């Protein structure tokens with residue numbers, strides 16, 4: 667679905683933010699991109715949706731190599747939900763917000779109304795269609811942003827730290843929705859996060875450190891590489907930290923308990 671080949675990027679007048687990155691994302695998978703602050707995660711997500719242009723290398727989405735002439739087509743395939751729910755609400759009401767992208771694509775009115783209702787229902791916001799943004803919680807605003815992306819029928823959705831400004835209830839709400847979109851609606855999902863516990867639920871993890879892709883693999887493969895994760899200034903998942911602390915305190919810890927902790931960590 668997504669093929670990134672030898673991608674490099676620098677902002678004006680600064681050193682390389684992304685350095686010769688290559689990876690593939692198969693259709694229907696859930697991938698997490700993890701890394702400390704400033705490691706290049708958001709830059710990568712902006713490149714993937716065509717908001718920034720690669721200086722070297724290529725990005726191909728569903729057989730379409732992104733270039734400045736096909737951005738409208740790219741946006742029909744891939745969408746993004748950002749961190750701050752307030753910065754991405756463009757309509758005066760929920761209904762208008764979901765309609766915005768559809769109007770840009772000149773979708774016929776009947777189909778537009780149908781899609782608005784269908785996707786608002788899917789994210790549990792159908793009863794809020796006439797509400798204004800200030801009447802919604804952060805989690806509800808993010809659900810509207812997700813509905814707007816779904817209404818465009820984009821196959822890939824990137825969540826760029828999309829739960830980091832939400833309260834615990836909002837985090838759970840959006841996490842469950844991400845899981846449902848991937849498993850029940852077969853969307854290809856990319857979550858950008860520095861939360862390894864959250865990333866452990868995805869199918870595959872990419873680890874960025876100072877603009878380099880230093881590790882990639884399944885959660886099980888990635889969490890075995892503790893040194894690389896620690897060097898990348900990432901906080902290990904809770905179950906691993908607990909395991910190390912028990913061992914450090916001199917207590918016996920048997921293989922069965924370690925297996926149970928792993929299984930707990932990877933539980934969806």
Ligand SMILES: Nc1ncnc2c1ncn2[C@@H]1O[C@H](COP(=O)(O)OP(=O)(O)OP(=O)(O)O)[C@@H](O)[C@H]1O
Pocket residue numbers: 677678680683701702703704705706707708709710860
């Ligand atoms: N518009 C910009 N102009 C210049 N430098 C930028 C710009 N945006 C980001 N950077 C720099 O690029 C590097 C990578 O930033 P980026 O936002 O991609 O990292 P990140 O991993 O998403 O960080 P965070 O977790 O803090 O959001 C940082 O050093 C940052 O200061």
